[in-house]
Amino acid sequence: MLRNRFRIIQVLSDEGGFGRTYLAEDVDKLNERCVIKQLAPRVQGTWALNKAMDLFQKEAQRLQELGAHPQIPTLLAYFEQDNYLYLVQQFIDGQNLLSELQQKKKYHCSEIKEILLDLLPVLNFIHEQGVIHRDIKPQNIIRRRASLPSTTVVSGTVGNLVLIDFGSAKQLTAKVKIKMGTSIGSQGYSPIEQIRDGSAYPASDLFSLGATCFHLLTGVSPFKLWAEYGYSWVQDWQQYLKSPITGELAQVLDKLLQKDMQHRYQSANEVLADLSIKQQQTSQLRAATPTKHTTKLPATESPSVPKRYILLRNSVLAGSAIILLGSGKFWYQQFRRLEMRISSSLSQSNSSAANRDLIFHQRPQPLGHFSLASTVKGYSNSILSVAISPDGKTIASNSNNSIKLLSLVTGQEISTLSGHTDTVNFLSISSDGQILVSASEDRTIKIWNMATGQEIRTLEGHTNSVHTLAFSHNGRILADGSDDNTIKLWNLATGEEIRTLRGHSNWVRSVAFSPDGKILASGSFDKTIKLWNLATGQQIRTLEGHSGKVTSVAFSPVSPAGTLRERAASPQGFGKILASGSFDKTIKLWNLATGQQIRTLEGHSSKVTSVAFSPDGKILASGSFDKTIKLWNLATGQQIRTLEGHTDGIQSVVFSWDGKTLVSGGDDKTIKIWQMSF
Numbered sequence: 001m002l003r004n005r006f007r008i009i010q011v012l013s014d015e016g017g018f019g020r021t022y023l024a025e026d027v028d029k030l031n032e033r034c035v036i037k038q039l040a041p042r043v044q045g046t047w048a049l050n051k052a053m054d055l056f057q058k059e060a061q062r063l064q065e066l067g068a069h070p071q072i073p074t075l076l077a078y079f080e081q082d083n084y085l086y087l088v089q090q091f092i093d094g095q096n097l098l099s100e101l102q103q104k105k106k107y108h109c110s111e112i113k114e115i116l117l118d119l120l121p122v123l124n125f126i127h128e129q130g131v132i133h134r135d136i137k138p139q140n141i142i143r144r145r146a147s148l149p150s151t152t153v154v155s156g157t158v159g160n161l162v163l164i165d166f167g168s169a170k171q172l173t174a175k176v177k178i179k180m181g182t183s184i185g186s187q188g189y190s191p192i193e194q195i196r197d198g199s200a201y202p203a204s205d206l207f208s209l210g211a212t213c214f215h216l217l218t219g220v221s222p223f224k225l226w227a228e229y230g231y232s233w234v235q236d237w238q239q240y241l242k243s244p245i246t247g248e249l250a251q252v253l254d255k256l257l258q259k260d261m262q263h264r265y266q267s268a269n270e271v272l273a274d275l276s277i278k279q280q281q282t283s284q285l286r287a288a289t290p291t292k293h294t295t296k297l298p299a300t301e302s303p304s305v306p307k308r309y310i311l312l313r314n315s316v317l318a319g320s321a322i323i324l325l326g327s328g329k330f331w332y333q334q335f336r337r338l339e340m341r342i343s344s345s346l347s348q349s350n351s352s353a354a355n356r357d358l359i360f361h362q363r364p365q366p367l368g369h370f371s372l373a374s375t376v377k378g379y380s381n382s383i384l385s386v387a388i389s390p391d392g393k394t395i396a397s398n399s400n401n402s403i404k405l406l407s408l409v410t411g412q413e414i415s416t417l418s419g420h421t422d423t424v425n426f427l428s429i430s431s432d433g434q435i436l437v438s439a440s441e442d443r444t445i446k447i448w449n450m451a452t453g454q455e456i457r458t459l460e461g462h463t464n465s466v467h468t469l470a471f472s473h474n475g476r477i478l479a480d481g482s483d484d485n486t487i488k489l490w491n492l493a494t495g496e497e498i499r500t501l502r503g504h505s506n507w508v509r510s511v512a513f514s515p516d517g518k519i520l521a522s523g524s525f526d527k528t529i530k531l532w533n534l535a536t537g538q539q540i541r542t543l544e545g546h547s548g549k550v551t552s553v554a555f556s557p558v559s560p561a562g563t564l565r566e567r568a569a570s571p572q573g574f575g576k577i578l579a580s581g582s583f584d585k586t587i588k589l590w591n592l593a594t595g596q597q598i599r600t601l602e603g604h605s606s607k608v609t610s611v612a613f614s615p616d617g618k619i620l621a622s623g624s625f626d627k628t629i630k631l632w633n634l635a636t637g638q639q640i641r642t643l644e645g646h647t648d649g650i651q652s653v654v655f656s657w658d659g660k661t662l663v664s665g666g667d668d669k670t671i672k673i674w675q676m677s678f
Contacts, residue, residue: 137189203266425466481509501520554613604628609624
């Protein structure tokens with residue numbers, strides 16, 4: 001029993017000179033389980049003990065700060081007893097990835113991607129705190145028990161992996177023992193600079209993460225390879241693959257496993273950025289990243305058509321030829337048409353496959369497959385508005401009279417912008433990421449420099465609170481909506497008012513510019529949507545159909561690729577559809593050209609407060625007072641899925657500029673970050 005509180009149950013590991021790790025019970029918390037690390041052997045002399053305690057206290061404080069992250073064990077206590085130093089940490093109920101590997105035998109490519117996407121934000125967080133883990137390996141990554149099905153072990157969801165056993169504790173022991181050059185890490189998983197001279201950097205942890213993924217992917221232990229070949233194995237790591245992997249993942253692992261630190265990724269964010277880049281054509285990827293297992297097609301077969309498709313085509317055509325043989329010219333023509341249809345279908349299938357990861361037995365990624373990655377807490381009032389910077393690194397949100405800028409990766413606060421004298425209602429960030437604008441109950445709009453956090457100017461003119469803002473697509477005009485029933489257009493360069501648009505009979509709560517910059521749409525509590533000619537300020541038409549107050553309007557985006565003819569013919573209606581959300585619990589889609597309703601989306605059980613299109617125009621997200629976010633297939637109008645997690649009404653939803661992240665804020669005083677699952 002330590003400190004008359006912690007009862008030792010069993011030894012979990014024995015690090016020899018570094019001490020031991022125990023499983024224990026906290027008798028003060030109904031025998032709740034915890035993990036106790038006994039650090040350093042006995043030290044001799046008063047000076048040595050005082051020095052050890054000083055280092056220990058600083059290290060414990062750092063571990064306590066890191067434990068604020070949900071994927072790092074919380075520090076529960078630290079103390080000295082009988083000349084030993086002890087850390088007490090949260091017990092993570094789950095299974096480490098080495099044990100999981102022994103059951104699964106191997107991981108698929110998509111599961112490795114999931115692990116990377118789960119752990120890289122954690123590494124980014126600790127590196128930003130100035131901490132290097134130093135000992136990343138499968139044994140030190142635990143998947144929470146809650147994410148493990150009762151009968152089998154499969155990949156979990158983002159946020160289920162927990163990073164344990166920080167090497168900083170071992171580093172502390174090394175300092176206490178005053179042993180110069182003590183290396184911390186595990187041979188095979190740790191990079192050369194760490195094993196050779198004890199130096200460790202963010203890039204060192206990234207090497208260890210790469211070695212961990214290699215082990216899970218191949219089943220081959222990096223320690224065994226290191227013992228036999230030193231670091232030469234990393235130059236030809238792909239020879240150990242048992243099945244092909246995507247070119248994208250191969251390139252990422254190759255850069256993670258570079259022996260020379262300067263050739264490696266330097267930050268976790270760099271890896272995340274590379275994982276988000278779409279692959280090129282399959283043939284180009286295979287030519288750029290050949291593996292030992294690449295299958296070459298005969299010269300007579302086109303490399304752009306997968307072999308399994310060629311076999312299918314030949315089988316079908318051969319059977320058809322037997323049936324049609326000898327039936328004359330007409331049947332020959334039918335045979336040729338059949339061949340052309342199958343070849344065309346295969347070509348389309350191959351073209352589609354070229355734009356997604358190609359891995360054996362991998363299924364196409366479901367549309368809108370988002371899962372909850374993290375929750376940001378600490379607010380004292382409702383989150384009324386969230387916005388994401390174009391580079392995908394920063395979230396802006398209201399916080400009473402101020403604005404908080406948060407890291408999208410870690411959820412940690414970067415800075416607070418103060419200046420409004422009343423509640424901030426709405427935020428928007430310019431397409432170049434340089435300007436943030438805020439609308440407030442104090443009847444003003446403030447323009448902020450995103451880089452410095454300094455206020456550029458204040459726009460005044462409304463006689464009531466301002467609730468919505470929108471940048472024109474060229475970034476020159478700012479539109480707002482106010483509870484004085486008007487819309488004002490502002491010249492962003494000068495801060496001068498261009499004109500005031502009047503016509504609504506109640507509060508204006510949402511405005512949006514069409515992608516071509518010619519039309520402004522406004523939604524009002526008068527239950528209507530108005531379309532305005534930006535050049536003249538005149539009303540084009542009024543859209544009526546909602547039976548409740550209109551809270552949000554959004555235009556479908558312009559297609560990022562394709563010819564003008566393809567865009568015009570697209571079923572998604574790039575740039576041609578207006579979506580509106582209402583207190584009548586519905587979302588309506590409108591034809592911008594005609595003003596006619598296309599369809600009504602029903603499914604929410606309470607007021608719809610916010611709508612947002614994904615950048616590719618395929619998905620519409622809607623937030624509601626029913627505490628859910630619904631994702632809709634824009635082409636079909638069908639509901640894709642419902643995202644649940646908020647405990648109160650949702651006020652704001654927004655997609656990141658790459659479409660892979662969705663951020664929501666609500667009356668439960670939290671921000672939730674949803675990531676697209678791979």
